[in-house]
Amino acid sequence: MLEKKIILYFLDDKWKEHLREMDSLRYSVQNAVFEQKDPLIVYKQNAFHLFQERIYEINKKIISFFLNFTIIKNDIICINNKMIDSFLKKNRKKIGRNIKINIRHLITGEIKNIKFKQVDSFLKNGEWVLENNNF
Incomplete structure (x- = not known):
């Protein structure tokens, strides 16, 4: 379920960007008349190339996300440093820097x-993850 939400987020973000670029393309194609070219044909060609680039960017972003992040479904969440703040805001619970939380080593299972202020140093190497029941 989490993977689907992540994919939909990237699709939504890139699709909005694509629609903005298509709108600007519509206005830029009007100059094709001065070059004695059919604006409709120029628009179709440019739109096709733009769409191909957008699909490539979406695939690249999704694949790079899933290769850089480990998602474990049971009672463990693995997130990087940038996502800690967004994760906490989403759950709407304020966590102070001195609150104690549990982390688990992926290989040994040590807890x-x-x-919380020391979490960054453990998460950087990718061997430690936050436990879900902390929040």
């Missing part, structure tokens, strides 16, 4: 109870 540590550390302060």
Whole structure:
């Protein structure tokens, strides 16, 4: 379910960008008349290339996201440093820097109870993950 939401987020974001570019393309194609070209044909060609580029960008963004992030479904969430703030805002619970939380080592299964301000140093190497029941 989480994977579907991530894919839909990237699709939605890129599709909005695509519609804005298509709108600007419509106005830029009007200059094709001065070049004695059919504006409809120029618009179709440019729109096709723009669409192909957009599909490539969507695929690249989704694949790079899933290769860079590990998503574990049970009681563990693995997120990088940039996503900590957005994750906390989404859950609408304020967490202070000195609150103790649990992290788990992916290989050994060791659980540590550390302060939230120390989480960054553990998550950087990718071997530690936040446990879901912390929040």
